[in-house]
Amino acid sequence: MSELRYEAPASLKAAAALLAKEKGLAKILAGGTDVIVQMETDLIEPELLVDIKKIAVLRKITAEKGGFRIGAAVSGMEMMEHAALCKSWPGVLDGVKLIGSIQVKARATVAGNLCNGSPAADSVPPMITAGAVARIVGPKKTREVPVEEIPLSPGKTNLAKGEIIESFFLPKRPKNSGDAYERFTPRTEMDIAVVGVAINLTLDADGVCTAARVCLGAVAPTVIVSKECAAALVGTKVDQAALDKLAAAASAACRPIDDKRGTIEFRTKVAGVLARRVAVKALERARRIA
Amino acid sequence: MSKKHHLAMNVNGDDYEFLCETHQSLLDVLRDELMLTGTKEGCATGDCGACSVTLDGRLACSCLVLAVECEGAKIGTIEGMARGDVLHPLQRNFLELNGLQCGICTPGILIAARSLLERNPDPSETEIRYWLAGNLCRCTGYDKIIRSVQAAAKEMRGA
Amino acid sequence: MSAILEKPGFNPDRKYKIIGTSPVKHDGFDKVTGRAKFAADFFLPGMLIGKFLRSPHPHAFVRKIDVSRAEKLAGVKAVVTRDDFPELKPGTGGGDMSRIAMAREKVYWEGHPVAAVAAVSETIARKALKLIKVDYEVLPHVIDPVAAMAPNAPILHDYLRTKGVKGPDAEKKTNVVERLELSVGDAEEGFKEADVVVEHTYDTKPMHQGYIEPQSSVANVSEDGQVELWCCTQAPWVYRDRLTEILKLDSAKIRIQQSELGGGFGGKTTFYTEPVAILLSKKAKAPVKMTLTRVEVMKATGPVSGTQTRTKMGCKKDGTIVAADSELIFQTGPYTGSAFTNAPQAMFTRYELKNVKTVSYEVVSNRPKVSSFRAPCVPQAVFGVEDVVSELAKKIGMDPIDFRLKNAIKEGHKTIYGETFTKIGFIETLEAAKACDHYKSPVPKGQGRGVACGFWFNRGGETTGTVNLAPDGTVNIILGTADVAGSRMSMSMMAAEEFGIPVDRVRSILADTHSLGYNRVTAGSRTTFSSGMIVVDATRKIIAELTRRAAKIWGVPEDGVIFEDGHCRPASSNVGNFEPLSMKDIASKTTYTMGAISGHSEMNVTGAGPGFGLHIVDVKVDRETGLTQIMRYTVVEDAGKAISPMQVEGQYQGGAVQGIGWALNEEYIYGADGKLQNAGFLDYRMPVASDVPMIDTVIVEVPNPKHPFGLRGVGEVPVTPTMAAVGNAIGECIGIRPRSLPMTPPKVLKLIEEAEAKGLLPKH
CATH class of the missing domain: 1.10.150.120 ([2Fe-2S]-binding domain)
Structure with a gap:
């Protein structure tokens, strides 16, 4: 066990520099709800922790271009308490609300949920369907990356050494649109998604779906953005036929594994069930928000 | 030998200074350094809530917070819940x-x-x-x- | 024999002042303010931290353990391995206990301790563990008990031969510890009378007791070998005697002080950290604290036996059950001691059965040694029996409670294990269930309702205690039975009732093992009953002494004094015109009478009244996902007499919710590598607050005539029928009754598909 150091820089630049020059394993400490558990259970032995919570810009939710910019160190509870954000992106908040207990959400961040690299992360599918874009700051440059491009495989992301997510941009909610996320777990709370489905859809004045994004969690090594599922909805009034097609497409899109949390067969079937339910919820919200 | 961190925080209205190693959780420090053992450890992974405290007014699991993160923090534990002789x-x-x-x-x-x-x-x-x-x-x-x-x-x- | 066992003095017409109320528990104040001292809350000056090194393999020879590098690390004060334990013969009680504490020839499960370190900090202790080199020769492993019974299964112990087997198989190497047949009448003949026969097979999974407080102990061994030990235990005296056996100590040299117990449920009847902490302290010459992590608790402390069972019962058209036949396989971990014999004794003990055959097996495999849990080994068997009973009722068109009433046992029943019951409350319990609001209300649309019954023997056993009267007339009680949920308060209430004084004037404490004689473990729903007998007996001794002292003070014959409401009074005006003497009046004058007044009692308590319960549960099942939701739950159970009704309700509710967890989600998940995959609260899914509704309770009171207040133990029964009741409810809801625990969404969803295909799925 090598000695573990802790740094809490005041700027993003300093944080990126610390991460870039560290020779051993360096971890970003935001909420800590994954990193601390992994250290406690001997899964990782980092040599440096870079606490980004002292960087003021990362702690804010700000209005931007009719949408929202959410700092990477903003906690789940802070998002849940942001009335305008909750109103605009209820589906994103569906996911955030499911990240552990109240206690966990007091610390946990959406950036951490994403960077932990779990295909079962609850906030990731609705962030993707919302079209969230991450701003990633590195030692040399800053880049803007859609959230769906960040996870590469379980535990792995496309962030390079020294790169830090600074914030997420959630765009302006289009008119007549709604999003929703649901997951399946055996318990009501304190559980990991066996399957998760997020849908964001937009209707025209006649109630016809003009755009849809559908994302499936926990049914493949990374979250799945399913074009087939979206296609099942677009051009329909999200009626029974469309929902049947959506459910079939969701099940067909699954590439799950058998593990302690669920079986291939079960995950495949429930993905369809949830897709249908989530679509109905998103539809209701689209009608209401209109 | 590595040097410990020297921190100060406020627990239940009282100021405390303490030394800790980086990996020590707030829970470890409350119990083992400050001897405030009313906060319990059931899992150390945030799954049981036995270590619940308030951290700057927010409910949190003290096992999921490193003590080094708590410089200047205001912590509320069970020991501070009653007011004198009067139970909450x-x-x-x-x-x-x-x-x-x-x-x-x-x-x-x-x-x-x-x-x-x-x-x-x-x-x-x-x-x-x-x-x-x-x-x-x-x-x-x-x-x-x-x-x-x-x-x-x-x-x-x-x- | 103590007089109280012969004449408990139960009086059905007695009007109670304190018994039957629910005053605030005295131990509660420290628990709501964070001041209660649980095991991990003990600190001693100079205390070291001890940590275990555990086997990563489920089955392997331990060839060599090299601790030299760990010993050299600065801050390490002691390292302990098998070489520090006295050699005890394998296959004996002590030999097995020693090997569970620390692996010797082999490791038998993933998580089996192979070494331990004491150091000045946890960080250094953890570093030191990484410097220990263990040379393993990995062996094939077997996790599943049925696989362990197969002819070519990996053999755990070369010495093991099946007890209870005759003929050539008796000499074969095996993983089957014992075959036990327990029967009455002739089952085969009995079935010939049956109009309807139902038979199914079942499997249940190991569940963990799930106490929130991980095991922890502090050991301090002096230079002359005197051991002081603070730990969370349900069994201080049992720990002492077993520690003396495996560490070769004198009992006089080990003193155990039990801490507040942060949940036990049977799991803290066996030690894990204690022998190792003692050896580390002895070697390091300093106090050592060892606290398990949650992962260690899950991987290396005893869960409950998983089972494979087959149960068959038959009845006549009128509802009379004529025969029962069952085969039960219990998994015990790598060593015997599952208490599996409880199952055949208890599984049918609710019904008047003339012909019963049971064959039970106990099987070793490469998983942690099982430990006790509420009604050890009984709920697993009841899971099947109460399904078969409900199906029989359905097949002949009878209400499930009426069917049970038709076959219910009553006073005078001779059990399969030979005991003849005195007054029992099974029929009253069934009648109370029929009359309760839940059962009378219609099953809500789309839901299913299940009922199931449970039984537990309730236990007595060796118990010791002392009641002391202070000069100010207050009373303190010294108990040896661990308090798992409020028994200290119940004891204070019983003493206060006998004395006729307010309960606030009585306080109970838990003794260390030097302060009282032997006390059996707090388990089997025996404590409130057994220690209650001790307290009442000791209290009565004090009352007798008080009357003697009053007689002396007044100069009258002893039979001229009576004691009531905390005072000695003249028995009649003929005795004389004396002002009543309070307990304080007499106790404050002991210098002038005959010295201090205290009552002591010790006995092997008998007369525990058996307990019966019936659970009613309504469930809703999501037909698209197989998810079961508990909508309404009622526990009906005979308490004999509820000393503190709110505490009794708490036992009913807690038992039921543990059973709900076992029914729906809790299980040990092993990979093909023999390693446990869900060793933590995240994936070992115990019920959280939002998973369950309020749990309604009906306390039935059919007094146990062998207890002064008529009480029966209440802790075990509430978990015995839960899985069966939930299973029956799911069966009603979806048309096929699940017979494999836990009844998870994937399993239930498959049954829904099967029911649909067979046209069994009820229409909502």
Whole structure:
């Protein structure tokens, strides 16, 4: 066990520099709800922790271009308490609300949920369907990356050494649109998604779906953005036929594994069930928000 | 030999200074360094809530916070819940309605319930159950815990 | 024999002042303020931290353990391995206990301790563990008990031969510890009378007791070998005697002080950290604290036996059950001691059965040694029996409770294990269930309702206690039975009732093992009953002494004094015109009478009244996902007499919710590598507050005539029928009754598909 150091820089630049020059394993400490558990259970032995919570810009939710910019160190509870954000992106908040207990959400961040690299992360599918874009700051440059491009495989992301997510941009909610996320777990709370489905859809004045994004969690090594599922909805009034097609497409899109949390067969079937339910919820919200 | 961190924080209104290693959690420091053992360890992975405290006013698992993160923080633990001789209404209702059996989860549940009632003085049964979902109890089956919180909430509302 | 066992003095007409009320538990104040001292809350000056090194393999020879590098690390004060334990013969009680504490020839499960370190900090102790080199020769492993019974299964112990087997198989190497047949009448003949026969097979999974407080102990061994030990235990005296056996100590040299117990449920009847902490302290010459992590608790402390069972019962058209036949396989971990014999004794003990055959097996495999849990080994068997009983009722068109009433046992029943019951409350319990609001209300649309019954023997056993009267007339009680949920308060209430004084004037404490004689473990729902007998007996001795002292003070014959409401009074005006003497009046004058007044009692308590319960549960099942939701739950159970009704309710509710967890989600998940995959609260899914509704209770009171207040133990029964009741409810809801625990969404969803295909799925 090598000695573990802790740094809490005041700027993003300093944080990126610390991460870039560290020779051993360096971890970003935001909420800590994954990193601390992994250290406690001997899964990782980092040599440096870079606490980004002292960087003021990362702690804010700000209005931007009719949408929202959410700092990477903003906690789940802070998002849940942001009335305008909750109103605009209820589906994103569906996911955030499911990240552990109240206690966990007091610390946990959406950036951490994403960077932990779990295909079962609850906030990731609705962030993707919302079209969230991450701003990633590195030692040399800053880049803007859609959230769906960040996870590469379980535990792995496309962030390079020294790169830090600074914030997420959630765009302006289009008119007549709604999003929703649901997951399946055996318990009501304190559980990991066996399957998760997020849908964001937009209707025209006649109630016809003009755009849809559908994302499936926990049914493949990374979250799945399913074009087939979206296609099942677009051009329909999200009626029974469309929902049947959506459910079939969701099940067909699954590439799950058998593990302690669920079986291939079960995950495949429930993905369809949830897709249908989530679509109905998103539809209701689209009608209401209109 | 590595040097420890020297920090200061406020617990239940009192200022404390302490030394800690980087990997030590707030829970470790409360219990092993400050000898405030009312906060309990059930899992050290944020899954049981026995270590619940308030951190700058927010309900958190002290096992999921590193002590080095707590410079200048205001911590609330079970030891600070009663005011002098007067128990908090939650404490008294847990006693009177048998909201505890073995008592190991009780400090965490009381801290969590207080945090709920500060935000929502009139929670429904469902709201109480979901707010306390992060606090495992294996003795009571939760029934009398929920009833104790309901009774305390009612009393605190003056209803 | 103590007089109280012969004449408990139960009086059905007695009006109680304190018994039957629910005053605030005295121990509760420290628990709501964070001041209660649980095991991990003990600190001693100079205390070291001890940590275990555990086997990563489920089955392997331990060839060599090299601790030299760990010993050299600065801050390490002691390292302990098998070489520090006295050699005890394998296959004996002590030999097995020693090997569970620390692996010797082999490791038998993933998580089996192979070494331990004491150091000045946890960080250094953890570093040191990484410097220990263990040379393993990995062996094939077997996790599943049925696989362990197969002819070519990996053999755990070369010495093991099946007890209870005759013929050539008796000499074969095996993983089957014992075959036990327990029967009455002739089952085969009995079935010939049956109009309807139902038979199914079942499997249940190991569940963990799930106490929130991980095991912890502090050991301090002096230079002359005197051991002081603080730990969370349900069994201080049992720990002492077993520690003396495996560490070769004198009992006089070990003193155990029990801490507040942060949940036990049977799991803290066996030690894990204690022998190792003692050896580390002895070697390091300093106090050592060892606290398990949650992962260690899950991987290396005893869960409950998983089972494979087959149960067959038959009845006549009128509802009379004529025969029962069952085969039960219990998994015990790598060593015997599952208490599996409880199952055949208890599984049918509710019904008047003339012909019963049971064959039970106990099987070793490469998983942690099982430990006790509420009604050890009984709920697993009841899971099947109460399904078969409900199906029989359905097949002949009878209400499930009426069917049970038709076959219910009553006073005078001779059990399969030979005991003849005195007054029992099974029929009253069934009648109370029929009359309760839940059962009378219609099953809500789309839901299913299940009922199931449970039984537990309730236990007595060796118990010791002392009641002391202080000069101010207050009373303190010294108990040896661990308090798992409020028994200290119940004891204070019983003493206060006998004395006729307010309960606030009585306080109970838990003794260390030097302060009282032997006390059996707090388990089997025996404590409130057994220690209650001790307290009442000791209290009565004090009352007798008080009357003697009053007689002396007044100069009258002893039979001229009566004691009531905390005072000695003249028995009649003929005795004389004396002002009543309070307990304080007499106790404050002991210098002038005959010295201090205290009552002591010790006995092997008998007469525990058996307990019966019935659970009613309504469930809703999501037909698209197989998810079961508990909508309404009622526990009906005979308490004999509820000393503190709120505490009794708490036992009913807590037992039921543990059973709900076992029914729906809790299980040990092993990979093909023999390693446990869900060793933590995240994936070992115990019920959280939002998973369950309020749990309604009906306390039935059919007094146990062998107890002064008529009480029966209440802790075990509430978990015995739960899984069966939930299973029956799911069966009603979806048309096929699940017979494999836990009844998870994937399993239930498959049954829904099967029911649909067979046209069994009820229409909502």
